[in-house]
Amino acid sequence: MIPRFHCPDLRADIGKIVPLPEAAAHHAARVLRLKTGDAVTLFDGKGQAWQAELAQVAREVLALVCGVGPGIAEPALRITLVQALPGGDKMDWVIQKAVELGVTAIQPVAAKRSVVKLNAERALKRAAHWQEVAVSACEQCGRNVVPPILPLLDLPQYLALPAADNEQRFLLVPSGGQRVRDMPAPDGSVTLLIGPEGGFDDGEESLARRAGFAPLLLGPRVLRTETAGLAALAAMMAVWGDI
16 A cells, blocks of 8 residues: 655645655654655645655655545545543544544534543643544545544533534434434434443433434444444444445
């Protein structure tokens, strides 16, 4: 597989030599140990990609743009995953796999039972880290659009935001909900809300339902928070999307 590097500020013309950003240059030279002449793909994270070859691998890594790169079509089904903060490094896993499955955006939220509690400074640092996880996932899976990891919100803050036009909202529940296979494909975007370890408390679930989140069931087994959203996303992409 040809290595792919995210170059967010790239404005490339065929035949132009461009520098790789510091992180990409380090990965190319020090991790992958690529050499001059090796083929690479550069993408801007907004949908554009270019075929290139390395023209210099030194203190500065330069690439010669050779042509327009392969375009990986984004899913027509637009899904935002609203994930209550899980413990440990599980959020990294959720973001990585959700990006691979085709998520449009990820909104972290803090719920009452969230194990992780972040102050404003730590939340900003985590957000930057999570966005880099999304970038790495795009480099691996071939997507040319990097899904945004939105700023962390408290759950009531998020639920107070207005729904988009034609947005369909779903809340994953352990019993009593509809199944993806029994519902028609949505006309607009989809938002999927996932609780933390221990789930949402009764007040949070009631608030979500009043905000328009319909209960969704994934079967008779209770899934962990880091599994539930990914399983639901995969099911939606399989039944309504491009998987």
